[in-house]
Amino acid sequence: MSFRLAAYAVCVEDGRVLLGRHVSARHGSNWTLPGGRVEHAEDPFDTVVREVAEETGCEAVVERLLGADSRVVPAAERPAPGLPEHQNVGIFYEVRITGGELRPEPGGGIVESVWTPPAEVARLRRSSLVDVGLALARTRPATGRVPPVPVGGLIRH
Known part of the structure; x- marks a missing residue:
């Protein structure tokens, strides 16, 4: 099994959420939250600020920890055979x-970042982490956890 620890930014301002459109040869186009892999010995708090800057060109400050999500992607649902x-x-x-x-992210996979009304998010092909992040921001659960978001249709791993 492979493993990835990542930090994601949920930025909702003026009734809009900041999303980035990720494009790759394997996955096609997908909307996601700014964020990414925590580097070795890096604090996730620092990761999220760094990733927002790298992917969007914007400076960000962390307001609060919202929560965490853990999901396992079965081998059969990975983008390439044998993973x-x-x-x-x-x-x-x-x-x-x-x-x-x-x-856009220079030399990276985020080809554009846009402010999107949350009502429009449901019509976008997106990563499940968008729904997780918005649910955490909306409900602010004391546990820092929301129910798993099922993948399928417009929602991807």
Whole structure:
């Protein structure tokens, strides 16, 4: 089994959420929250600030920890044959943008970042982590956990 620890930014301002459109040869186009893999010896708190800057061009400050999500992607649902089962543990933070301008990620997979009304999110092909992050921000559970988001249709791993 492969494993990934990641940190994600949930940024809701003026009734809109910040999303990035990730494009890859294997996965096609998919909307996601700014965020990514925690580097070796890096604090997830620092990861989320770094990832927002890298992927969107914006500066962010962490307002609060929202929660965590752990999911296992079966080998049969991985994007290429022969890949092992994969566990992704995501830590979600509420962030506020303090500066910068939206732009594509230089040399990366995020080709655009946009402010999107939450009502429009349901019509987008997106990562399940978008729904997890929005649910955490909306409900603010004391446990830091929301029910798993089923994948299928427009929702991907």
